[in-house]
Amino acid sequence: MPAWSGSSVRAAAVSLRSTKMAATLSTRGLSSAAKGQLSPGAKIGVVGMGLMGHGIAQLAADKAGFQVVALDKNPQAMEKGVKAIENSLSKVYSKKLKDADSSEVSKKVESIMGQIQGTSDINDLKGCEIVVEAIIENLDIKKSFYKELGQVCDADTVLASNTSSFPIGHLAEASGRPDKVVGLHFFNPVQMMNLCEVVKAKDTSDATFDIGMDFANKVQRFPVKCKDTPGFVVNRLLVPYLAQALTMYDRGEASTKDIDEAMMRGAGHPMGPFHLADYIGHDTIHSIISGWKDMFPDEPAFIMPKCLEELVAEGKLGRKSGQGFYKWEGNKVIKE
Numbered sequence: 329m330p331a332w333s334g335s336s337v338r339a340a341a342v343s344l345r346s347t348k349m350a351a352t353l354s355t356r357g358l359s360s361a362a363k364g365q366l367s368p369g370a371k372i373g374v375v376g377m378g379l380m381g382h383g384i385a386q387l388a389a390d391k392a393g394f395q396v397v398a399l400d401k402n403p404q405a406m407e408k409g410v411k412a413i414e415n416s417l418s419k420v421y422s423k424k425l426k427d428a429d430s431s432e433v434s435k436k437v438e439s440i441m442g443q444i445q446g447t448s449d450i451n452d453l454k455g456c457e458i459v460v461e462a463i464i465e466n467l468d469i470k471k472s473f474y475k476e477l478g479q480v481c482d483a484d485t486v487l488a489s490n491t492s493s494f495p496i497g498h499l500a501e502a503s504g505r506p507d508k509v510v511g512l513h514f515f516n517p518v519q520m521m522n523l524c525e526v527v528k529a530k531d532t533s534d535a536t537f538d539i540g541m542d543f544a545n546k547v548q549r550f551p552v553k554c555k556d557t558p559g560f561v562v563n564r565l566l567v568p569y570l571a572q573a574l575t576m577y578d579r580g581e582a583s584t585k586d587i588d589e590a591m592m593r594g595a596g597h598p599m600g601p602f603h604l605a606d607y608i609g610h611d612t613i614h615s616i617i618s619g620w621k622d623m624f625p626d627e628p629a630f631i632m633p634k635c636l637e638e639l640v641a642e643g644k645l646g647r648k649s650g651q652g653f654y655k656w657e658g659n660k661v662i663k664e
């Protein structure tokens with residue numbers, strides 16, 4: 329019995345279990361999954377209805393037409409995530425169908441929401457062709473969750489992690505089905521960022537990797553193939569770049585504003601490194617760098633800037649706390 333298995337919550341007008349389709353999909357899809365392709369309208373799971381998970385669930389229902397089990401162990405977080413999807417879809421379709429009347433928009437949103445079943449019961453993942461995990465970035469919690477997933481999910485369900493900083497191989501091992509585990513690293517905000525890094529770990533089978541590529545394609549994100557290395561592609565380049573900018577500031581070589589202006593005007597970046605670090609959150613960057621320093625002590629690119637340690641100690645985490653290198657009012661940066 330999973331520690332947190334609670335009651336299933338109906339978050340949408342049409343429940344998966346109430347449709348005949350769901351019953352046939354769960355069996356029909358599995359044979360397709362083994363071939364490296366997800367079935368049209370497949371039942372899939374997304375776990376963790378936070379910042380990332382709700383966005384992935386939205387794309388899976390809206391862009392790919394999947395039947396989505398949206399799971400969060402915390403019922404309030406699940407409800408908040410499902411509500412966020414509904415709000416986001418309303419915005420998307422109010423713009424897309426700008427000449428239509430509001431009832432048409434509501435009908436469209438309602439129909440997509442009908443593909444999403446919010447739940448706090450892990451057993452609802454049975455029959456899923458793929459489960460995309462986007463729970464909290466904590467290795468011990470993730471490992472014990474993968475162990476549980478491995479026990480609950482059907483034998484040929486593919487498990488995919490959205491982790492930003494942990495080796496996919498560690499989660500694969502914990503699951504007891506390492507050939508069926510792949511990385512699917514989406515970017516924040518998921519609804520806007522058109523990239524998905526598809527990560528092949530040591531034991532990921534070709535069919536599982538193909539399922540990962542197929543998922544990324546079906547949710548209309550550009551897939552790039554990566555190996556199971558720290559930070560995959562984007563963060564492996566981005567985090568050391570941010571660390572270099574912050575240590576340049578530590579050495580007193582230029583001001584935060586001047587470094588930001590230099591990188592925007594000279595390198596064509598849409599925002600400078602201090603603005604970006606504030607946006608991401610200093611606690612997040614700090615935890616990524618400390619994890620990498622522990623795992624790869626000989627890698628010279630993984631350095632901890634002094635100013636980053638100070639900001640985290642003072643609780644100045646950037647956008648999320650209202651103060652970092654700059655002041656923030658919600659999502660708006662105030663550069664005085």
Ligand SMILES: NC(=O)c1ccc[n+]([C@@H]2O[C@H](COP(=O)([O-])OP(=O)(O)OC[C@H]3O[C@@H](n4cnc5c(N)ncnc54)[C@H](O)[C@@H]3O)[C@@H](O)[C@H]2O)c1
Pocket residue numbers: 375376377378379380381399400401402405406461462463464465469473490491492493513514515516
């Ligand atoms: N935030 C980002 O910018 C970003 C970008 C790319 C990838 N990621 C990765 O995505 C994952 C999720 O990050 P987030 O920012 O969405 O986190 P978040 O804190 O916003 O959401 C995590 C959710 O997972 C739920 N949860 C925790 N343990 C659970 C469990 N055992 N079972 C079910 N639900 C559980 C929590 O209740 C919470 O709602 C992390 O692995 C993170 O590294 C984050």
